[in-house]
Structure formats: structure tokens, C-alpha cells
Amino acid sequence: MLNETRWFTRRTLRNFLFVLLPSLVLTLLGSLVSPQQPLAQTEADPGKLPAAARQVPDWDAYGSIAGVGVRLAPANTRYLDPKTGVPVTKISFGTDFPEVGTTNTDARVEYSEGGPYISREWGNGQHTILIRVVIGGLGIPYLGDYQRGGGVTNWRRFSGYPGSYPRFEQTSVFSSDPLTPRILYYVDNGKLYRYNTAANALEAGDNIPLGGLTVMTGGYLGWMQSSKDNDWIVFQWNTDSCTPCPGAQCQDVCSTCPWPKVFAYNKAGNGQLRSRDAPCMNEPHMDRDGRYLLIMDGGAGECGQGQQFELFWHLWDLSTDPGVVTCRGPVYSGHIGWARGLFAAANGNETANRDFYYTAATDLLTYTKPYADPNAFQPDHRAGQWVQNRTDAGQWYWGSNYDDGEATVESDPYCPNALGWSPVLPPACGQNCGKIFTGAICWNPTYQKPTIGIKAVYQTAAEEGDSNRLGHTLSQAGSVASMTEGTFFYDGGDPQVIGDEQLYVWARHDGIPTGRVRLAAPTPVHRGVGAQRHDGSEVRLLCHDYAWKDDRHESSADYYDTPFATTSPDGKLVMFASNMGKKDGRRDVFIAEVPLSTTNVVWTNVMNAVANGNSLQETCGGCGNAGAQSSQSIASGDGSMEFTAIETTTSRAAGLSVGNTDNTIADIDFAIVAWDIDAGDGHILEVREKGVYKWETRYFPNDRFRIAVESGVVRYYKYVNGTPSLIYTSTVPPTYPLLVDTALGTNAIIANAVIAGAQ
Incomplete structure (x- = not known):
């Protein structure tokens, strides 16, 4: 001393x-x-983020941010992610947002794929963003200006609303060109428009007239993406029979083959508009260099040949006119990430390898992480809006998930005695073991969950009067004997014997944990937003999204409770949605600031x-x-x-x-x-x-x-x-x-x- x-x-x-x-x-x-x-x-530098290592969300810390918890905090509440320290801003709220006196029921990002929906930096740390706010049952797009280190101001509707504006999700893209960061392109009523978000007005340019470029009559256009310099803007067309559903931003993909036509607009080629006709095409992804277009086959099209949905794709090489289209597969191609000359995804077939990337120029599919590797990156959605240095051998793509690693006890058969158990006696039924799960753990879908084991247990806020909200993270004890209230211990037993594992849970507020806890065997980026180099060499955690979708327990889980993380063309911001751990139809939008080089x-x-x-x-x-x-x-x-x-x-x-x-x-x-x-x-x-x-x-x-x-x-x-x-x-x-x-x-x-x- x-x-x-x-x-x-x-x-x-x-x-x-x-x-x-x-x-x-x-x-x-x-x-x-x-x-x-x-x-x-x-420049953005994900390498400064902590390595993804199964970090567990801290629900208790999340619930105390701003003194009331994130869910009740107003718009522009800033906090540091409890596990990574990354600055995060909640940019929306239910009242007096986005305009004073306005009440909304939901706020959402457009989607992970498509876009970008965040502009490049302009001015000094400023970006313009597009989100969708549900007011009176309608999903209305709003523009706002985000200041790094601050929040969002200058919320505004499109000047053409309710006439011409990006009416549905995935119908807009911000410019990826550093010289025009505040320009936004969108499609509506069969036309392509160029919009100046600084002036909040349509303008002519890039061979697009002031009144828009007519593309199609009838149906609607959507799923837009662009190349690194906006030389190419791509989108797809759907017929009148497959129109978006009314109300909040959602799309009816129809029971038959949607999207019979894909367009590629070349502003550098005097406004040339190319198209590709084929049934069952969906989700066009453009490599950021603007040469290759990967279009998923719905299963019954010319590439899918009636086989599994999302297993085959069309590869459209735009380097010549009209371009060459070839069929590729079979390998899963849904929710892919895209970079410069590369596409990355994960094979959904558990008998095959897992993470892979596809190099279009050489037609080479490279697997990076097999199922035997419990460290495989397993996001539910990927985002590739970031335009990176072409010489970087390990380009990044972002991914987010919402129910990663979740598991259940097959029938939740607890021992009947709720008085607790003696750490000295074997925890068998009838021997004071009221706080113990027994029976086999249900790992479906399996992936590498049995290898990883239960490493996270979350508890609802039932004791606070809200059983529909996650509120607590239980601590992992080193043994049964060392357990205290609010802890769990997982005994993996013999991994070769099904059902040999045992999970002990001493829930907060005591009592039987039936229906109050959720279990997880986390992958590296667990219930959060992370970035992986396309070759699998590095995985980093940006933040936890605190979204709760809970597919393992509820077949009716809302798809829109997913975070849909998406990034800016300069990679400096990541935007995502979250229900903040409560499943009541309310989401808000968040922006996380990626560390800078x-x-x-x-x-x-x-x-x-x-x-x-x-x-x-x-x-x-x-x-x-x-x-x-x-x-x-x-x-x-x-x-x-x-x-x-x-x-x-x-x-x-x-x-x-x-x-x-x-x-x-x-x-x-x-x-x-x-x-x-x-x-x-x-x-x-x-x-x-x-x-x-x-x-x-x-x-x-x-x-x-x-x-x-x-x-x-x-x-x-x-x-x-x-x-x-x-x-x-x-x-x-x-x-x-x-x-x-x-x-x-x-x-x-x-x-x-x-x-x-x-x-």
C-alpha cells in the first residue's frame, strides 16, 4: 500500500x-x-472493433440506459453499446416524431439488401438517411440529416408526397459517388427519378429528365441497387397481380413466380436502359464495380428448373451489350452480401460447407468456414453497400441476426419442488431441484450448437409486470455448487450421447424458470451486428441490436422484428431496427458509428x-x-x-x-x-x-x-x-x-x- x-x-x-x-x-x-x-x-475501419467472440447482450445494462431504458428513451438518445463501447444513437420515437405533434406506431429501416439508404459523408461528419415511419397505417419515407457524434435533425417528407416518392421499401438508393453524396435515386409509378435531398426536390441529371425516366407501364418497380459510381442502377419489375400490400411497408411476393423482368440503367452510357426477361427472377445484387449482376432464381425459372427456391441464380455480365447471362448453382443464394467483384453468403444445406464467396470473373466458389467450424459467421441478413478499396484483398461485408443460437428444452420438464436445491446433493427430481431444467435440449436447427453448448440464458421481465419483454442476462456459473440467484450452469455431458446434457437455471426473483428464460448457443456475432472479411479471415462485433424475434418459441414471430442492418457507401455508419426486446409491433431505428481509421x-x-x-x-x-x-x-x-x-x-x-x-x-x-x-x-x-x-x-x-x-x-x-x-x-x-x-x-x-x- x-x-x-x-x-x-x-x-x-x-x-x-x-x-x-x-x-x-x-x-x-x-x-x-x-x-x-x-x-x-x-475511412471506416472495422478492424478496430473487438473480435467477435460470442459476446452476450447485457439486457440489464440496456434496460438502465438513460435512466429509463432504451425503449422509453426519446429520439436522439446516444449511448455506448454495453459490450463493445461503440456509440449508438436511437433516432426515432413514438411521439413528437419525426415532426412535433406527430404520433407513429412503428419506425423501420428499408432492408439489409438493396440501397444504400444512408448517404456518404458530406460536410463534416454529416450523412443523410432514409427511414420509413408508420403514421395512420401508412409507411411514409422520411429524410433526415445525421451528425456523427450527435443525432438527426431536419426530418422532412419528400416534396412530391403523396404524388411521386419512394412509395415502397427497396425503391431507393443514395448515390455512391463521393462527388454527389446527397443525390438519391428512386422508382415510382413506372419511372426512375433523381432527387436532390439537400434541396428536397426533384432535379434532372444523369440522363434522367426532371419528370422522371419512363421504364414500364403497369406493375411496379423495386429492389434497387447501384454500382460504386452510380454508372449502373438496377431494379426489378413486378406485374399488376403482385402489387405491394397496403399499409406499412411490406411486399406481397405472391404464390406464383414474381419479378419477370430486371432492368439495368447505365447513366454513363447516355442513359441506356437494358432489361432481362425471365420468370421467377428475384433480388438482383450488383457487384460494387458495376460489371456483374447476380439475380436469384425463384425455383421454377430457367435456372432453378423447379428445384429449391434460392438455390440457383442468373449471372448477368454487363460488360458487353446486351450482356451475357449464364446460370449458376446449385448453392444457396439468399440474403447475400456483395462487394467489388465478389458475392458472399452461406449455404443453407447442413450437409455442405457453410460460409462462401463467389468470384464472378473467374466463376470460382470458395468455401471459407465449414459446418465443422463453430466460428462460422451466421448472419440472417448481409449488407454490401460499402464501397471499399479495390486493392484490399479482404473486403468486408456486414451481417445481422436476431435469434442466433436459440435452443429450447424439449418439453420444459422441471422438477416439481420450487424451494431450491442443495448444491451438495445430486440435482435429481425430488431432491430440492426446483430450479433445474431436465431432459434433452432441442437444438433444431442444429448447426454447431451442441459443440458450442448453452452459453447464454436470458430472462423476461415478468416480475416487473412485462412477460413479453426480455430484461435480464443471467451470469454463467462455474459449477452447480457456485450458483447463486440469477445464474446458470451448463453440463455438456458426453457429446456423443443425445440428451446427456443438463442445464441448471436459478432464475432471478427465484422460482421455477418455466416460460421465463430463453437459451442460446451463440455463434461469434450473437444477436448483433458484425462484419466479416469475405475470405473469413476476420470477424468483428459492432454492437448488439437487442431485437427479439424468438422463432424457436413462437411460430408466429414477426419477420419485421429483425434488425435489417444496412450501411453507408463509405462504411462509416450502420443503421438497424430493433424492437428493443419487446414483441408488441413497435420498432425504432438506430445508427451505430463504425470506428474510423x-x-x-x-x-x-x-x-x-x-x-x-x-x-x-x-x-x-x-x-x-x-x-x-x-x-x-x-x-x-x-x-x-x-x-x-x-x-x-x-x-x-x-x-x-x-x-x-x-x-x-x-x-x-x-x-x-x-x-x-x-x-x-x-x-x-x-x-x-x-x-x-x-x-x-x-x-x-x-x-x-x-x-x-x-x-x-x-x-x-x-x-x-x-x-x-x-x-x-x-x-x-x-x-x-x-x-x-x-x-x-x-x-x-x-x-x-x-x-x-x-x-
Whole structure:
């Protein structure tokens, strides 16, 4: 234990030598700061997310966010995902949304596939989004402007409503071209339109007249997608007999073969409109390069030949006119992800391999994860709107699921005694075992659930008066003997013996858990939103969606309780819907902010130090006036800086500041200070703001640190096993612009400094 008197004296000495004294003797350096040079916008980087490792949603934490739980929180409520720390914003609510005085019964995203329904970034961290809000029984599309680090403002209907507007889901796409991020294309009444969301008005362009380009008469158009530069926009046509159902946004896919025609519009080719006629085509997916169009066969078409629905597809090569169409399969092709030259999905046949990707140019199908691998990515829907670097050998696609790994006890046969069980006696019926599941677990569908085992048990909020809402996550105990209220223990028994497993559940609020708990054998991205590289080399978790569809228990589960996660063309935002754990027909829309790539700090105003790339070292032998600043700055919204202390024998400080006056700790608005003082259990690491002591912990050689502005709050992190761990949350709101600022002790090194969110 530290001697408090000695420790206070040591801290006071540090304040004088390294914080106060230099600030008294240094000349103001503010006039020497060079103007900040704007940089290109940063890119999304899913690699900064935690590896997907069966993380379990924390229903208890979710229910306490904003003091009332997410479901009751108003629009633009921001929170950090309880497991990943990713900023998430709830952007809709049932009252006074999207306009004051308006009441709605549901808010939804369009779909995972199709789109994009989120624009590229424009301005400084801004995106325009499209969602659908059910008012008076009608699904009305609204546009809004989202600010990264903030929320959505400027909600508005389409100017042509109720005449011309994207009437049904999957009838619109935002431009993927960085030069026209606020342009939206949509189809309605047999025409293709170009819409300026900034002016909230139709406009002519891309060989599309102001009044729209006539495509078909009769029926309706839908399932739109576009290429990376909008050179190609694709959609399909349905006949009058297969019109969308009335009311909220839904589509009747009909009992016969829908979608007899698919269109490909080439704005770069003087507005050329190509079409493909064949029965039973559905869900056209365009590779982001704009050459290949993969169209699912409904089963009875020319490619499906009467076989299983979604097992065959049409591959349309648009590189020549009119293009070549070939049949491909048999392999499952529903809810696929698409990238540049690639399509990714999972085979729904349990006797075959699982995850795969298809390279259209070489007609090569590559399996990445077999069923024998319990780490196979198993989203229910995939999204490929992100236009990535073509040279990236491992392109990402997003996926979301809603009932991953769910299982049941075949007949829920509990032991009759509800008084509890003795951890000493074998938990057999009649021996105080009222809180134990017995009998075989039903794993259907199986996948790798028996191999994974029950690793998650959720409990409804019945004791709070709401049995139709999930409210609690039970903790996993290490043994029956160590169980307490609110825990479970799973004994897998002999995996070769069916029914040998046993699950012990001690539900919250005591009592028999019958009908109150839900079981799961989680895959890597469990009931959440994640990203996988197409080659299967990396899977990351963005956040949990907290949607509850519960197919295993209810055959009438609502399909629209699925999250339908979808992303922006620059990959920076992911939008999804959630019923927030309650099945009553109400959904709201959420936006999660994908971490941004970092940029190496470029040092400026280097004084009594030497810069080596993005590292910095003091050279004046302890003159007390050594440091530098970044030439980049964070202009607004979220951003961060990171650095590494490669040794503990010197003292250094780095952080974020508005401007720079001198090279002292007192001049750094938000600083992490790594001292050369050994406290016995590690060297001293402090959080200081304008030189004022706030918090401390310990650090070791090669530890890495992060200071981040997240949703208007400054947080301090120390990396633990490659993952940032929160050590302190500031109570001081940041002002802008923020640059990286430093102060260096004798021979001190700040290594590998990076900045994110800089413009």
C-alpha cells in the first residue's frame, strides 16, 4: 500500500517540476502555431472493433440506459453499446416524431439488401438517411440529416408526397459517388427519378429528365441497387397481380413466380436502359464495380428448373451489350452480401460447407468456414453497400441476426419442488431441484450448437409486470455448487450421447424458470451486428441490436422484428431496427458509428525534440521545454488520439488540446501522463486536464493509450490485450478544434502517435 503522505509529497514535486515550473519560464508559443492543414476524410475501419467472440447482450445494462431504458428513451438518445463501447444513437420515437405533434406506431429501416439508404459523408461528419415511419397505417419515407457524434435533425417528407416518392421499401438508393453524396435515386409509378435531398426536390441529371425516366407501364418497380459510381442502377419489375400490400411497408411476393423482368440503367452510357426477361427472377445484387449482376432464381425459372427456391441464380455480365447471362448453382443464394467483384453468403444445406464467396470473373466458389467450424459467421441478413478499396484483398461485408443460437428444452420438464436445491446433493427430481431444467435440449436447427453448448440464458421481465419483454442476462456459473440467484450452469455431458446434457437455471426473483428464460448457443456475432472479411479471415462485433424475434418459441414471430442492418457507401455508419426486446409491433431505428481509421500524426512546431515519422523524442536533456503538436486537428464530432510508451524510464504527456501555448502538461486540455516513477505495482499513469490531477493507474513498457471524444464526452483508455479499456471519463465537455499536444521529459519518447476524425 502506498504511503499517502509520501505520495502527496511526490505528486506535489511532480506538479512543480514538470507542470508548473516550465509554464512559468517558457515564452508563449501560440504565435508559432502553423495553420491546420485539412486532410482527406478518414475511412471506416472495422478492424478496430473487438473480435467477435460470442459476446452476450447485457439486457440489464440496456434496460438502465438513460435512466429509463432504451425503449422509453426519446429520439436522439446516444449511448455506448454495453459490450463493445461503440456509440449508438436511437433516432426515432413514438411521439413528437419525426415532426412535433406527430404520433407513429412503428419506425423501420428499408432492408439489409438493396440501397444504400444512408448517404456518404458530406460536410463534416454529416450523412443523410432514409427511414420509413408508420403514421395512420401508412409507411411514409422520411429524410433526415445525421451528425456523427450527435443525432438527426431536419426530418422532412419528400416534396412530391403523396404524388411521386419512394412509395415502397427497396425503391431507393443514395448515390455512391463521393462527388454527389446527397443525390438519391428512386422508382415510382413506372419511372426512375433523381432527387436532390439537400434541396428536397426533384432535379434532372444523369440522363434522367426532371419528370422522371419512363421504364414500364403497369406493375411496379423495386429492389434497387447501384454500382460504386452510380454508372449502373438496377431494379426489378413486378406485374399488376403482385402489387405491394397496403399499409406499412411490406411486399406481397405472391404464390406464383414474381419479378419477370430486371432492368439495368447505365447513366454513363447516355442513359441506356437494358432489361432481362425471365420468370421467377428475384433480388438482383450488383457487384460494387458495376460489371456483374447476380439475380436469384425463384425455383421454377430457367435456372432453378423447379428445384429449391434460392438455390440457383442468373449471372448477368454487363460488360458487353446486351450482356451475357449464364446460370449458376446449385448453392444457396439468399440474403447475400456483395462487394467489388465478389458475392458472399452461406449455404443453407447442413450437409455442405457453410460460409462462401463467389468470384464472378473467374466463376470460382470458395468455401471459407465449414459446418465443422463453430466460428462460422451466421448472419440472417448481409449488407454490401460499402464501397471499399479495390486493392484490399479482404473486403468486408456486414451481417445481422436476431435469434442466433436459440435452443429450447424439449418439453420444459422441471422438477416439481420450487424451494431450491442443495448444491451438495445430486440435482435429481425430488431432491430440492426446483430450479433445474431436465431432459434433452432441442437444438433444431442444429448447426454447431451442441459443440458450442448453452452459453447464454436470458430472462423476461415478468416480475416487473412485462412477460413479453426480455430484461435480464443471467451470469454463467462455474459449477452447480457456485450458483447463486440469477445464474446458470451448463453440463455438456458426453457429446456423443443425445440428451446427456443438463442445464441448471436459478432464475432471478427465484422460482421455477418455466416460460421465463430463453437459451442460446451463440455463434461469434450473437444477436448483433458484425462484419466479416469475405475470405473469413476476420470477424468483428459492432454492437448488439437487442431485437427479439424468438422463432424457436413462437411460430408466429414477426419477420419485421429483425434488425435489417444496412450501411453507408463509405462504411462509416450502420443503421438497424430493433424492437428493443419487446414483441408488441413497435420498432425504432438506430445508427451505430463504425470506428474510423487513424492517421499517423504529422508533427509541427517541434521544439527541443526530433520527429521520426509519427514518433517524437526529447533531445535537450531535460530543459523542460520540449514537445510538438499535430498538424492535423479534429474540427468537430468524434475523434481520438493514441500513443505508446515503449519504456517506463522517462516521463511524457500527450493528449488533445485546443491550440498550443507551451510544451507543459498544464497546457494540454486532456492529457495522459506516463511518469518514470515506479509505484511497486507498476509505473504511475495519470489523467490530467490542464495540469489538474484527475485519476491514476499503472502502466508497463509498450502499453498503449487512447484519448477519445465520443458523443461529446472525453474518455481515457489503456489498451489491455489489444482492446481499449476505459480508465476515466471526463466531466469537462470538449471544445474544437482539437489537436494532439505533447510535453516531454528528459529523453522521453512518444511512439506511434495517431489521430482519428481529423479533417
